[in-house]
Amino acid sequence: MFSNSNKWLAGILLTALFTSKIAIGQNPEQSPITLTDVWNKAAVYNKQLQMQYLRVQGSQQQVKAARDERLPEIKANGTYARVSNLAMYEKGLFNAPSQFPVVHQFYQVGADAYLNLYNGGKTSREIQVRQTESELAQEQSNLTGTEIRYKAANHYLDIYRFRMYEKVLLLDIKEREKELEEIRQLMKNGVVLKSDVLRAELKLSNQKVTLLEIRNSLQIANQRLNIMIGQSDSIDNKLALDTLDLSSIPQKSYEAYLADANEHSFAFKISEKETALSELKLKEVKSNILPKVGLYAEYAYTYPQIQFFPYAISLYGLGQVGVKAGMPISALYQNKHKREAAKINLERQEIEHADTQDQVRQEVRAAYLRYTEALERIRVAQENILQAQENFRIVNNTYFNQLSLLTDLLDAETQLLQSRFDLTTAEVTAQLQYYQLLKATGNL
Numbered sequence: 500m501f502s503n504s505n506k507w508l509a510g511i512l513l514t515a516l517f518t519s520k521i522a523i524g525q526n527p528e529q530s531p532i533t534l535t536d537v538w539n540k541a542a543v544y545n546k547q548l549q550m551q552y553l554r555v556q557g558s559q560q561q562v563k564a565a566r567d568e569r570l571p572e573i574k575a576n577g578t579y580a581r582v583s584n585l586a587m588y589e590k591g592l593f594n595a596p597s598q599f600p601v602v603h604q605f606y607q608v609g610a611d612a613y614l615n616l617y618n619g620g621k622t623s624r625e626i627q628v629r630q631t632e633s634e635l636a637q638e639q640s641n642l643t644g645t646e647i648r649y650k651a652a653n654h655y656l657d658i659y660r661f662r663m664y665e666k667v668l669l670l671d672i673k674e675r676e677k678e679l680e681e682i683r684q685l686m687k688n689g690v691v692l693k694s695d696v697l698r699a700e701l702k703l704s705n706q707k708v709t710l711l712e713i714r715n716s717l718q719i720a721n722q723r724l725n726i727m728i729g730q731s732d733s734i735d736n737k738l739a740l741d742t743l744d745l746s747s748i749p750q751k752s753y754e755a756y757l758a759d760a761n762e763h764s765f766a767f768k769i770s771e772k773e774t775a776l777s778e779l780k781l782k783e784v785k786s787n788i789l790p791k792v793g794l795y796a797e798y799a800y801t802y803p804q805i806q807f808f809p810y811a812i813s814l815y816g817l818g819q820v821g822v823k824a825g826m827p828i829s830a831l832y833q834n835k836h837k838r839e840a841a842k843i844n845l846e847r848q849e850i851e852h853a854d855t856q857d858q859v860r861q862e863v864r865a866a867y868l869r870y871t872e873a874l875e876r877i878r879v880a881q882e883n884i885l886q887a888q889e890n891f892r893i894v895n896n897t898y899f900n901q902l903s904l905l906t907d908l909l910d911a912e913t914q915l916l917q918s919r920f921d922l923t924t925a926e927v928t929a930q931l932q933y934y935q936l937l938k939a940t941g942n943l
Contacts, residue, residue: 545729658724794822
């Protein structure tokens, strides 16, 4: 039977493989990619997730191996030897011995079995340890998956941000080119000085250099996303969004997000599993002083018969069955410090678990405040654009009516462009902070 997490992963694998087959006959540059598509591809192709998935599989096999310890131990063995004559030193070691001939061949073939009945609960605890380690590996895989999804969202939104920057800057460059032509015409008419033309040209050149930086940053972000989802560096990802729809994000209180974190946070679950492992190891150390009881059986064929008198130069078979019991008496004094060390480790792990809970609460609080702060920045940025547009309109009219300086116009243009950049930055930051909040609560 598959667990829910394995079913979820299998579904992602099938979806991603199916969509990748469809895309074979299509030009990837013409197919918009959604953030969900990015997450699905990352779940299949990301190397960190592949390693974590293999780790989970390995831990599941270790659980099965621990359960196999309940089965009886069966061994087959054989011995073959060449035996020398029997030397009898009747007159002492320094005198020649008498040689008595013996059968020079000896061989034995047999098998034995042992079934553990009781060993202080070690087998059951070993199964519990391996099961807990398997659950821990699953939670660590979930945490890695969350971190990969957050990084993928970061790269995805970086592409969006730089493309919006490019779009805004291209529009601004087009407007500045028209404006430069108007200023040149004013200079021909003797209305403005040549210095105004030079300043406008200088600003336009700087804008084009900024455009180059934005496009290079876009290529870097695009490559990072391609590497994360297993695509070629040459693929230019077309995003399936033009604007961020932040209105669809549900608004919840800090207490609601904190309750989600206490229930779903992977970091908290990992700390819980590590504490449970420490408890099991303490119980395991305590069981070192308990007796061991088991059934055993063995049977062997031996030649010649020299174990019992009278001896016989012939093959014989001998078997026995019974109960074996042992008590590790030395563990009564050798196990003391091991038990204390395991107890101290458990206390440390409990403190670490409480510290993890504090860290999760702190992370949720910080993410929540930064998210609400980013929403406020969007509102302020929208107002700033309106103010910057009005300021630019006024200064633009006054400059071309010779009522203000070119520096005032250039400042107004810079403020308008920066306000548009700020709005894009605020929208992307708000979306990313929301994903950070989901990551902190274990819901991403």
